[in-house]
Amino acid sequence: MKNQTAETDNNQQVKWQTLHYQLQDLLAGYVDGELDKQQAAIVEAHLAGCKPCRDDVQRQQALAFRLNRLGSQTVPEQMNQRLDQLMDETGNKHHQQPSWQSYFYQGINRITKNLRQLPLSPFYASGWVIALVLAIVLFLPVKTHTLVKTGSSHIPMIDDVLAQYQQLSHASLPVSDHTEKTVLPANWPDAHLLASWATTVGGASARVFAIRRGDQVLFQFRINEAVFFRNATVRQAVARRGQYQFHHHNIMVIAVPEKHAGLLIVGPTHAIPAIQQIKHQPGQVDV
Amino acid sequence: MPLSSHRQKQFRTLTQPWRDRLYAIALRQADTVDEAEVWLQETMLRAWRDMDDLTDTITTYSWLLKILDHVIADDRRRSHRRRQIALVVNVDDNVLNRYAEAAPGPFEQLLQQQKDAQLLQQIRSLPENFRRVVVYRDIEGISYREIAYILDIPPGTVMSRLSRGRRLLATQLIKHAAIDLHGQQKKPSEQQSP
Numbered sequence: 041m042k043n044q045t046a047e048t049d050n051n052q053q054v055k056w057q058t059l060h061y062q063l064q065d066l067l068a069g070y071v072d073g074e075l076d077k078q079q080a081a082i083v084e085a086h087l088a089g090c091k092p093c094r095d096d097v098q099r100q101q102a103l104a105f106r107l108n109r110l111g112s113q114t115v116p117e118q119m120n121q122r123l124d125q126l127m128d129e130t131g132n133k134h135h136q137q138p139s140w141q142s143y144f145y146q147g148i149n150r151i152t153k154n155l156r157q158l159p160l161s162p163f164y165a166s167g168w169v170i171a172l173v174l175a176i177v178l179f180l181p182v183k184t185h186t187l188v189k190t191g192s193s194h195i196p197m198i199d200d201v202l203a204q205y206q207q208l209s210h211a212s213l214p215v216s217d218h219t220e221k222t223v224l225p226a227n228w229p230d231a232h233l234l235a236s237w238a239t240t241v242g243g244a245s246a247r248v249f250a251i252r253r254g255d256q257v258l259f260q261f262r263i264n265e266a267v268f269f270r271n272a273t274v275r276q277a278v279a280r281r282g283q284y285q286f287h288h289h290n291i292m293v294i295a296v297p298e299k300h301a302g303l304l305i306v307g308p309t310h311a312i313p314a315i316q317q318i319k320h321q322p323g324q325v326d327v
Numbered sequence: 328m329p330l331s332s333h334r335q336k337q338f339r340t341l342t343q344p345w346r347d348r349l350y351a352i353a354l355r356q357a358d359t360v361d362e363a364e365v366w367l368q369e370t371m372l373r374a375w376r377d378m379d380d381l382t383d384t385i386t387t388y389s390w391l392l393k394i395l396d397h398v399i400a401d402d403r404r405r406s407h408r409r410r411q412i413a414l415v416v417n418v419d420d421n422v423l424n425r426y427a428e429a430a431p432g433p434f435e436q437l438l439q440q441q442k443d444a445q446l447l448q449q450i451r452s453l454p455e456n457f458r459r460v461v462v463y464r465d466i467e468g469i470s471y472r473e474i475a476y477i478l479d480i481p482p483g484t485v486m487s488r489l490s491r492g493r494r495l496l497a498t499q500l501i502k503h504a505a506i507d508l509h510g511q512q513k514k515p516s517e518q519q520s521p
Contacts, residue, residue: 064494065487072464074471074486092423098431099497100490106438107465110446113351119364120346123371127335130375269348270468272386279341279387297344 060090067093071100112266114300193286195271197242197304198293201261204239204248205291205306208259213237213250223321224249225262225303226296228313241304242267258307268295268302283315298322338375341387346371348388348467349395355447355462356399366402370395386473393477396459403455428501437504449499457492464489 063086069075070083087094115123193199216235224233234250234257244264251258269275274295277284284295292309295302299322305312349370353363373394381390423429428437438446450458450466459478463469464485475482 065490068464068489068493069471069486072471072489074482095423095429095431096494096497099429099434100493102431102435102438103493103497104465106441107446107450107461108468110443110466112347113354114347115350115367119350119367123346123368124339126368127339127371127375130372265347269344272388272470272473275344275388276386278344282340 059086060093063093064096067096067100071097071104193288193293195274195286197263197267197270197274197302198286198295200241201259201293201304201306202288202291204241204261205259208250208257216250218249222249224251225260225298225301226305226318226320228253228317228319230254231313242270253307253311253313256308256311258305258311261304261306262298263302263304265297265301268297296320334378338378341381342371342374342391345388345391349391352392352462352467353395353399355450355466356458362402366395366398369398369402373398385476389469389473389476392463392467392469392473396477423498423501426501426505428504429497434497434501437500441500446500449496449503452499453492453496457488457495460485460488461492461496465493 063083066075066079066083070080075083087097193202213235214237216237218233218236222233222236224231230253232252234252236247236249239246239248239261241261241263244267246261246263246267249260249262251260269278274284278295278297282296286293286295287309290309291306292312294305294312294315296305296315296318297303298320301322303320305318346367350363350367353366353370354360357363357366370391374391377394381387428434450461453461460474463474463477464471469477471482471485474485478485480488
């Protein structure tokens with residue numbers, strides 16, 4: 041009887057150990073919120089009775105937090121020039137100028153490829169009518185502001201500057217530490233610097249510049265480069281159009297990359313200057 | 328505007344914002360600055376060649392990272408420097424329990440005391456498969472889905488490699504810290520002093 045109990049205990053121990061090792065592979069997902077509900081429930085049940093795994097979770101959290109704050113490196117200027125030169129040479133040497141016919145066929149191929157990916161039979165039924173409509177839609181010029189959105193941005197840096205803008209709209213400006221030598225990151229003909237102070241955006245140091253334009257006050261936030269490029273939507277918009285825009289009611293945020301920093305301009309939509317009017321003064325987040 | 332220069336302009340607009348980040352990633356895995364520069368250059372050339380592969384379903388950054396990842400892997404394969412892949416890495420809990428630095432509080436303190444260069448050195452010494460996911464996820468903040476795309480592996484594998492990579496990295500850091508701290512204290516001369 042004693043032997044039987046010991047064997048059962050041993051089996052339980054082996055099962056627990058196996059589960060323990062299996063669940064260790066899910067701990068990163070638990071730390072990063074990547075598990076589904078069922079997986080998370082299993083891990084939590086195990087964590088309740090397993091100190092080594094609880095410690096592991098805490099160590100992973102600390103590690104991820106610390107690694108995310110590692111300093112970044114930038115491409116040396118000389119290398120940047122070399123790359124530009126290389127791309128120019130490669131482009132001129134190897135890229136044969138396509139004829140209008142090749143563009144036509146590329147377009148047709150793209151349409152058929154897109155249509156083939158549609159999991160619908162109605163296309164086959166409606167035939168060329170749908171094909172024609174889709175072709176028109178595909179060839180319509182893309183509006184410059186396709187990435188303009190409304191409502192909550194779900195992008196921490198955008199939400200941060202919107203919250204600060206709304207807060208500052210109802211309060212007096214903080215004490216400024218700007219001097220005569222303070223240079224606006226983005227300048228335009230009727231921009232007047234009112235004040236500048238240090239703040240945080242996306243959990244990192246940033247600097248705010250309050251600007252008067254006519255009877256409106258706008259804010260520029262020069263923010264950390266890593267924070268600026270953290271969001272995929274922003275990265276994609278910047279890569280495609282050089283900037284990201286976000287609309288919230290009548291407030292607008294423009295996000296423009298700078299060398300070693302990012303710039304967010306926030307203010308009433310009608311008071312934001314056209315991008316062509318803006319002159320950039322490169323600089324880093326200096327607080 | 329000639330089509331080739333239009334294409335060049337388009338390429339530059341798409342890729343230029345990512346040069347610094349790609350360079351930083353290359354540096355974190357390269358043995359020398361020159362090596363990182365060669366990798367970046369090769370990445371840009373391949374990106375230019377394969378520009379038509381960039382579709383709306385992929386972010387430009389992930390696409391470029393995937394190319395860089397292949398460039399690094401190819402280079403390592405060519406020079407026979409592909410580091411040994413540790414198939415099973417299970418750090419025994421008992422090993423960690425031996426060190427006071429393994430407790431969450433002291434471990435956090437240990438991390439704060441580590442200089443960036445020290446951390447990077449430990450990351451570089453991780454087996455390749457673990458190093459890549461740790462770099463992409465924890466330093467670059469890329470999602471599991473995108474890492475899966477870059478490395479051509481299922482998202483579940485990203486998770487297990489990340490769990491093991493972090494665990495291995497933590498163990499390395501703890502062991503090094505323990506050696507630094509206790510190694511000196513255990514010098515025979517110090518122990519025998521009256």
